[in-house]
Amino acid sequence: MPTVMKEDYYEILGVSRTSSQTEIKSAFRRAAMKCHPDLHPGDKQAEEQFKKVNEAFSILSDPQKKQMYDQYGHDGVNMGAGGFGGFNASGFGDVGDIFSSVFGDIFGGGFGSARGGKPRARRGEDLKSDVDITLEEAFDGLEKEISYTRVDRCSVCGGSGAEEGSSTKTCRSCNGSGTVVYQQGFFSMRQTCPDCGGKGTVVEKPCKKCRGSGVERVKEKITVKIPSGVRSGITLRISNGGDIGQNGGGYGDLYVEVHVKNHKIFERDGDDLILDGYITYPQAVLGGSIKVPTIEGKEIEVTIPKGTQFGEVLKMQGCGMPKLGKKGFGDLLIRVQIEVPKKPTARQKELLEELAKETGGKKSFFEKLFEK
Numbered sequence: 001m002p003t004v005m006k007e008d009y010y011e012i013l014g015v016s017r018t019s020s021q022t023e024i025k026s027a028f029r030r031a032a033m034k035c036h037p038d039l040h041p042g043d044k045q046a047e048e049q050f051k052k053v054n055e056a057f058s059i060l061s062d063p064q065k066k067q068m069y070d071q072y073g074h075d076g077v078n079m080g081a082g083g084f085g086g087f088n089a090s091g092f093g094d095v096g097d098i099f100s101s102v103f104g105d106i107f108g109g110g111f112g113s114a115r116g117g118k119p120r121a122r123r124g125e126d127l128k129s130d131v132d133i134t135l136e137e138a139f140d141g142l143e144k145e146i147s148y149t150r151v152d153r154c155s156v157c158g159g160s161g162a163e164e165g166s167s168t169k170t171c172r173s174c175n176g177s178g179t180v181v182y183q184q185g186f187f188s189m190r191q192t193c194p195d196c197g198g199k200g201t202v203v204e205k206p207c208k209k210c211r212g213s214g215v216e217r218v219k220e221k222i223t224v225k226i227p228s229g230v231r232s233g234i235t236l237r238i239s240n241g242g243d244i245g246q247n248g249g250g251y252g253d254l255y256v257e258v259h260v261k262n263h264k265i266f267e268r269d270g271d272d273l274i275l276d277g278y279i280t281y282p283q284a285v286l287g288g289s290i291k292v293p294t295i296e297g298k299e300i301e302v303t304i305p306k307g308t309q310f311g312e313v314l315k316m317q318g319c320g321m322p323k324l325g326k327k328g329f330g331d332l333l334i335r336v337q338i339e340v341p342k343k344p345t346a347r348q349k350e351l352l353e354e355l356a357k358e359t360g361g362k363k364s365f366f367e368k369l370f371e372k
């Protein structure tokens with residue numbers, strides 16, 4: 001027999017030689033989870049690794065075999081199939097049994113377990129919905145009603161899938177276990193029964209409304225509480241607002257994404273609001289004050305300092321959006337724009353021409369603007 005270099009069983013499971021059975025068991029779970037063929041369908045390497053992991057565990061979990069392995073290495077456990085409780089290189093005993101004894105309920109009935117039993121509960125799908133609100137609504141926060149559709153228990157049969165008066169019977173394909181066995185390479189795997197979908201039962205006369213599925217699409221209306229200061233892109237999770245699960249697996253969640261519509265006059269930058277504030281040229285030069293609106297619908301007076309430049313930003317602290325989930329507000333930023341009259345009066349023109357002369361003969365912005 002050719003000698004093949006075999007990997008150390010302790011290394012395969014990632015445990016030390018002094019590990020306890022509990023440590024070996026949990027190391028096996030971790031290692032097997034990483035390469036379980038159900039999680040890596042078609043992956044030859046994972047399958048190979050899974051084989052090694054099982055082999056290592058079948059030795060190290062058995063005190064007698066472990067002792068032989070510790071003393072004599074791989075030769076110790078390969079000395080003869082008969083000597084070690086039937087372990088041999090061509091088949092790994094009943095891997096399903098190792099699995100069910102170690103994993104127990106971790107995988108539930110449908111996955112890797114040889115016990116069958118209850119069909120696997122599956123949580124319902126999560127759903128997504130969108131809601132559009134105005135900037136004013138985002139400022140105040142609000143309760144908004146949203147309509148959407150989801151899969152829920154059938155309103156006629158109440159989820160049984162059976163027509164009124166008819167009963168359910170045990171599924172013949174799986175004898176009520178909800179799972180069927182199939183062979184994959186070395187392992188016998190269990191799969192959800194395709195005939196009953198894992199329920200273990202089938203209905204005699206299916207409900208007409210849901211055709212036996214026990215579920216239907218229903219229209220829902222819920223009221224969502226949108227917090228003040230909310231921004232576009234923020235998603236609110238409505239627990240159990242999604243589709244109903246299978247086999248008692250509970251509802252998924254509903255995710256509501258908030259979109260804040262653009263505002264006619266306010267731009268938003270985080271918690272700050274930006275507004276164009278129009279002042280006249282004399283106000284820019286001499287200073288003064290203007291009134292600007294706030295998002296709350298109020299009006300505030302803003303002082304224009306002397307010599308204010310076009311594009312300068314005046315900050316009104318605390319007049320912006322409320323901070324989401326925090327105290328306080330952002331700022332209102334007033335971007336100064338200089339109003340240029342398109343049709344100046346004769347008097348204005350006269351004065352501006354005077355002003356133009358004062359600017360030292362250079363053609364000013366205003367001169368260029370008004371000459372024809």
Ligand SMILES: [Zn+2]
Nearest residue numbers: 154157207210
């Ligand atoms: Zn129904």
Ligand SMILES: [Zn+2]
Nearest residue numbers: 171174193196
């Ligand atoms: Zn079945």
